[in-house]
Amino acid sequence: MIYLIAGRKGGSGKSTVTMNLGVALAHDKQDVIIVDADKQSSSSTWVLERSRYQKDLPKIHCVAKYDDISDSLEDLDSRYGCVLVDPAGRDSEEMRSAMTVAHVLIVPLRPSQLDLDTVPELMKIIKDSKRINPRLKVLSVLSICPTNPIINEISDAKEYLSEFPEINLLDSIICDRKIYRDCVSDGLGVLESKTSSESAKKAKQEIVNFKNEVMSYGH
Ligand SMILES: Nc1ncnc2c1ncn2[C@@H]1O[C@H](COP(=O)(O)OP(=O)(O)O)[C@@H](O)[C@H]1O
């Protein structure tokens, strides 16, 4: 199964979502490979850190691929249970070529207007890809959401996204929590954090819910 975690905006949490989904799947005994298709190399750096310092944890593989990556993805799909693709946060050849072979596209979006404004243009790219790859399922997850309940950006974003029936907006959301950043620098997913704070518990629940919801679309 090929999961593409993409969008037209940098900093929306794509690499963080990729790493945490990878960890959740690896703990479910899935054979996971991340394809880092972004020259910023966030996920390659994280996998390197993980393989150096977290030797006892489930292994996550990683390769870097650029330009037209569709053939590589199909080949990896025949060898691994889960192929997670992490391209750059802009319209790129990597993103477009991956869309032609992916089974599931996950679009992390921050619940802010600047991020949501990228959705109509992204929809055009998705529609083009679906002509070649009609089975592509399109999911979106609100990410880096404010934890302050007074801020109603989340409900505003949900309302805005409901105007795009082609996008399945997940019920699970991922909040803005320091634990996500701390784990990345240690080569961990939040599910592997030893921290027992309330925020860590909530982050773990967010990732479990997110993974379960994604899996329910993957079959
Ligand atoms: N849920 C989150 N909570 C807190 N910080 C986050 C969260 N997701 C991402 N970040 C931070 O936001 C920045 C951008 O995230 P990243 O995953 O690199 O986004 P992208 O791959 O879309 O550019 C990074 O510094 C990352 O650590």
Ligand SMILES: [Mg+2]
């Ligand atoms: Mg990234």
